[in-house]
Amino acid sequence: MLKKWQKATALLCLLFSLFATGCGKQPAANPAAPGEKATETQGSQPDDDRSLRVVTNGNFRNLLLNGAETERGYYDSIIWPLDMYTEDSPWMHCGNLIYTDYQTRTRIFLCSTPGCAHNNENCTSYIRYPRGIVLFANAAETRLFCMATGAMDGEVYSEDDIGRIYQMDLDGSNRKELLRLKAYESFSLNDPVLSDSERLYVCVIVTKSATAEPVKELRSINISDGTWETILNLKIAENVFSAYDGLIILGDGEKVTSNHTYEYRSFSMSRNESKKLYECDIGEYSIVVNNTLIIANKTVEDTGAIKIIDLLSGSEKIIDDIPQEAVGMVSVTDLFDDIVRWAYIDKTEIGEAQEYLVNCATGEITKITLRYSEFGGTKRLVPIVAETETQFLVIKDTTDSKLSLTNAEGIPFLCDWPNREVYALISKEDYRNNIPNYQDIEDTI
Ligand SMILES: [Zn+2]
Numbered sequence: 001m002l003k004k005w006q007k008a009t010a011l012l013c014l015l016f017s018l019f020a021t022g023c024g025k026q027p028a029a030n031p032a033a034p035g036e037k038a039t040e041t042q043g044s045q046p047d048d049d050r051s052l053r054v055v056t057n058g059n060f061r062n063l064l065l066n067g068a069e070t071e072r073g074y075y076d077s078i079i080w081p082l083d084m085y086t087e088d089s090p091w092m093h094c095g096n097l098i099y100t101d102y103q104t105r106t107r108i109f110l111c112s113t114p115g116c117a118h119n120n121e122n123c124t125s126y127i128r129y130p131r132g133i134v135l136f137a138n139a140a141e142t143r144l145f146c147m148a149t150g151a152m153d154g155e156v157y158s159e160d161d162i163g164r165i166y167q168m169d170l171d172g173s174n175r176k177e178l179l180r181l182k183a184y185e186s187f188s189l190n191d192p193v194l195s196d197s198e199r200l201y202v203c204v205i206v207t208k209s210a211t212a213e214p215v216k217e218l219r220s221i222n223i224s225d226g227t228w229e230t231i232l233n234l235k236i237a238e239n240v241f242s243a244y245d246g247l248i249i250l251g252d253g254e255k256v257t258s259n260h261t262y263e264y265r266s267f268s269m270s271r272n273e274s275k276k277l278y279e280c281d282i283g284e285y286s287i288v289v290n291n292t293l294i295i296a297n298k299t300v301e302d303t304g305a306i307k308i309i310d311l312l313s314g315s316e317k318i319i320d321d322i323p324q325e326a327v328g329m330v331s332v333t334d335l336f337d338d339i340v341r342w343a344y345i346d347k348t349e350i351g352e353a354q355e356y357l358v359n360c361a362t363g364e365i366t367k368i369t370l371r372y373s374e375f376g377g378t379k380r381l382v383p384i385v386a387e388t389e390t391q392f393l394v395i396k397d398t399t400d401s402k403l404s405l406t407n408a409e410g411i412p413f414l415c416d417w418p419n420r421e422v423y424a425l426i427s428k429e430d431y432r433n434n435i436p437n438y439q440d441i442e443d444t445i
Contacts, residue, residue: 048246048270049196055136056193066134069386070141070170074100074393075110078445079129080405080415096125097135097146097172100393100423100441107423107443110172117406124172131161134187137170138223139195144168145178147202149187156183163187165200167223178226184208188216191240194248198223201231201248203240218248220269231269241288246270249277249288249311264293264311277311285331294340294360296332304330306340308360319363327351334384335360337428341368343381355381357432369434372397374419384431385423392431396438397422403445 057066067076079095096118097110109118111125118125127133127146134147150156150163163186168175181187184207191203200221207214218232218240234240235252242249247266264277278293286295293309304324308317324330326344334341342365343355355368370382372395386393401420405413424438 048268049198050246051139052194052196052201052243052246052248053139054192054243055139055195055200056134067386068135068137068144069393070137071388072141073102074386075135075137075144076100077127077133077135078403094119095127095129096123096445097127098125098445099172102388102391102393102425105425105439105441107441107445109445112171117410119406124168124175128160134189134193136193136195138200140197142170143223144170144172145193145200146175147187147193149189150181151186165202165221178223179221179228191216191218192242194240194243201240201243203234205236231272232267242290244291244312247312249291250274251288264288266312278309278314280309285329287332287335289335292335294332294335296330296342298324298326298330304342304344306332306342306358306360317360319358319360322356322358322365323354323367325354336384336387339432352379353381366432366434370431370436372422374398382431391425391427393441394424394426394431394438395421396424396426396436 055068067074069075076098077095078098098107099110100107109116109123109125111118111123113123116123116125120126129148131151132149134149136145136147137143138145144167146166146168148160148164148166151161156162162183163181164177165179166175167178179202181204186205186207188203188205194201200223202219202221204217204219205214206217214236216234216236216238217230218234219228220231221228232248234250238250238252240248241251241264247268249264249266251262251264261279261281263279265274266277267274280293280295286293288294288311291310291312293311295307295309297305297307299305299320302323302325303320304322304326305318305320306322308319309315322342324342324344325347327347328345330342330344332340332342338359338361340358340360341355342358343353345351346354357366357368358364359366368381371379372382374380382394382396384392384394398419398421401417403415403417403420405415407413423441423443425441426436426438430437
């Protein structure tokens with residue numbers, strides 16, 4: 001499940017707040033007298049907004065299975081099966097927004113209307129899927145957003161093929177369109193959406209004509225009124241990776257001698273200024289979380305290493321002697337509370353996935369033994385779906401299930417749901433210690 005590391009990314013940006021050391025803030029010219037508030041020096045640049053963080057999973061997005069996380073709950077969606085289509089368009093899908101509430105430990109349609117069949121535009125949970133959707137919350141976790149991706153191949157035949165962003169209250173009410181692209185524009189789904197206290201930051205690819213080179217623009221969108229401006233022009237090969245301490249971290253794969261080298265730079269919106277941070281060979285697998293680049297390396301026969309690079313300071317640290325009896329690639333995925341997940345497919349005939357938690361601060365390595373049963377009985381590692389400060393939402397099991405829906409004509413419909421995920425909460429501490437002390441979620445869908 002590729003989306004898991006993003007889940008860590010989004011909230012870690014909140015958890016890993018650092019004290020700023022510079023970033024345009026000048027010391028006050030005259031120290032404040034006791035009892036007085038210090039004021040900033042006249043003429044200093046405004047601070048970067050330090051609430052800026054990643055709110056979607058960018059490169060690792062699974063288009064139709066993705067969610068928005070907040071400290072109180074997790075939003076995802078279901079898509080109706082083919083038989084339920086009520087529109088002529090082959091691209092038209094329908095579905096529902098689903099909410100998992102951590103306090104009540106229930107999973108519900110995002111709708112509070114009693115007796116609602118959740119099958120038309122009057123329901124806050126009902127959604128149409130013109131192509132794909134991407135769900136996310138803003139940095140302040142006050143609004144829910146649904147990006148309808150539109151046609152990603154530039155083939156625009158109808159309004160549904162045009163990308164747009166809807167926003168709504170966290171209970172799904174007051175849904176309205178925030179932004180609509182032009183027919184020659186598309187969202188760049190390889191770049192995560194960022195948000196700070198007032199705005200979203202979204203990459204858009206603009207192709208003005210069939211012969212013109214497409215360009216990528218990073219746009220700043222005001223959540224309150226949908227007005228936007230382009231704040232940075234990017235090369236197509238350049239990607240947003242992360243945001244940290246008010247800075248956007250970008251990686252450029254074009255300035256390279258090999259396909260595996262990246263140059264990272266930061267961009268400060270308040271100063272409209274870019275700064276080169278780091279140039280490196282990307283190892284076999286890497287992730288960027290906040291200001292940290294983590295690279296997995298296979299070293300010798302049976303051990304591996306993780307290289308941890310602070311992109312802002314350039315400092316490097318290596319943790320080695322990590323087990324890696326691997327076939328093919330080793331990878332690093334989640335990062336939470338300084339702990340990274342190290343994974344590989346082992347050399348046995350079965351070729352099972354093996355994973356370890358590596359504490360980047362202490363070097364401690366713990367094998368993960370928690371497993372869940374996938375349809376057919378295959379045992380898999382327990383995926384992390386979302387994260388709060390103290391606990392994870394995970395998939396603890398799957399079941400052979402049915403989904404009961406009502407189509408637009410009012411006809412009840414029962415469809416198979418053979419590999420339905422069973423969600424549960426688990427404290428981070430239990431997860432780290434391989435204790436399957438799950439708090440079950442009641443699934444009412
Ligand atoms: Zn409803």
